[in-house]
Amino acid sequence: MIKNSVVQLKPFEYWWQDSLFIGAVSAAVILHVIFLSLQFAMPQENDAASREVTISIRPSAEKVKDADFLAQADQQGSGRFHEAHRMSSDMPAQSQDQSAGAQQLQSLEKVQQQRELKFDEKVLMTVLSWQKQAAQNERKKAMEELQSQFQAKAAMVASLEAQYLQNQQNFSRQQKIKTVDGVQAKQDASASYLEKFRAKVELYGNRYYPDEAKSQRLAGEVRLMVILNASGGIRAIRLIESSGHPVLDEAAKASVRKGAPFGAFDTAMKDISELRIVRTWRFNPADAEFEVR
Numbered sequence: 001m002i003k004n005s006v007v008q009l010k011p012f013e014y015w016w017q018d019s020l021f022i023g024a025v026s027a028a029v030i031l032h033v034i035f036l037s038l039q040f041a042m043p044q045e046n047d048a049a050s051r052e053v054t055i056s057i058r059p060s061a062e063k064v065k066d067a068d069f070l071a072q073a074d075q076q077g078s079g080r081f082h083e084a085h086r087m088s089s090d091m092p093a094q095s096q097d098q099s100a101g102a103q104q105l106q107s108l109e110k111v112q113q114q115r116e117l118k119f120d121e122k123v124l125m126t127v128l129s130w131q132k133q134a135a136q137n138e139r140k141k142a143m144e145e146l147q148s149q150f151q152a153k154a155a156m157v158a159s160l161e162a163q164y165l166q167n168q169q170n171f172s173r174q175q176k177i178k179t180v181d182g183v184q185a186k187q188d189a190s191a192s193y194l195e196k197f198r199a200k201v202e203l204y205g206n207r208y209y210p211d212e213a214k215s216q217r218l219a220g221e222v223r224l225m226v227i228l229n230a231s232g233g234i235r236a237i238r239l240i241e242s243s244g245h246p247v248l249d250e251a252a253k254a255s256v257r258k259g260a261p262f263g264a265f266d267t268a269m270k271d272i273s274e275l276r277i278v279r280t281w282r283f284n285p286a287d288a289e290f291e292v293r
Helices: 019-037 079-084 094-175 191-207 211-216 246-258
Strands: 177-180 220-229 232-240 274-284 287-290
Touching: 079 094, 094 177, 191 274, 191 287, 220 246, 232 246, 246 274, 246 287
Parallel strands: 177 274
Antiparallel strands: 220 232, 220 274, 274 287
């Protein structure tokens, strides 16, 4: 039996064995070499663009006729051209315009400053007026409060005085205190005792009349309250009204001290525990004596 042999084609085992691939790679390499071998250079300046043109002007011997303008001294000046084109009417100087504008601006600034100053003055006057009015209102309110407090304190003092007088009267009734402030009638129980008191005080007062009052011829009246106990002793001496001369005031008090004691109360005064005598000591500089009234 004869076996059929089948020849199978094997693919190329290596890439260099493929002729098509080798040809393509070779063509690409050649093209790259050609491309890289080209020389690249910066574009050069065009001589025509950078070429300088020199023009020389020489005076010509020929005279130009019918020209619009003639150069002064054959192209050596241009003064006539400027004169030919000078405007027929002169414009105001720019400096003058600027000066006038600056003056006007200064004038406007001054007016504005004056307005601002007047406005500030008005504001200041208004503020001062408000402050003055506020101060007056505060003072008025403070005075009203003080007056109210004063009235309240005055009412309180009046109430306390009324209570004190009432208490004093009650105490006087309980303690059997008698006050005499005038010449008592003969039928009064204390009339004879008051006469003894007056005579004794005048005796010692005239005996020890102050030398200073004599030399200065001082005159005046002193009103005292002398408080005596039941045995005739002095409990207190109170100055009710001064003569204006301390020497006379002290002499009136001294006459009472030197005359004490004044003796026990009479049997008619057995219900009196304290006697308050209010009298006026009158000093006479002419006779250098005083009297008790």
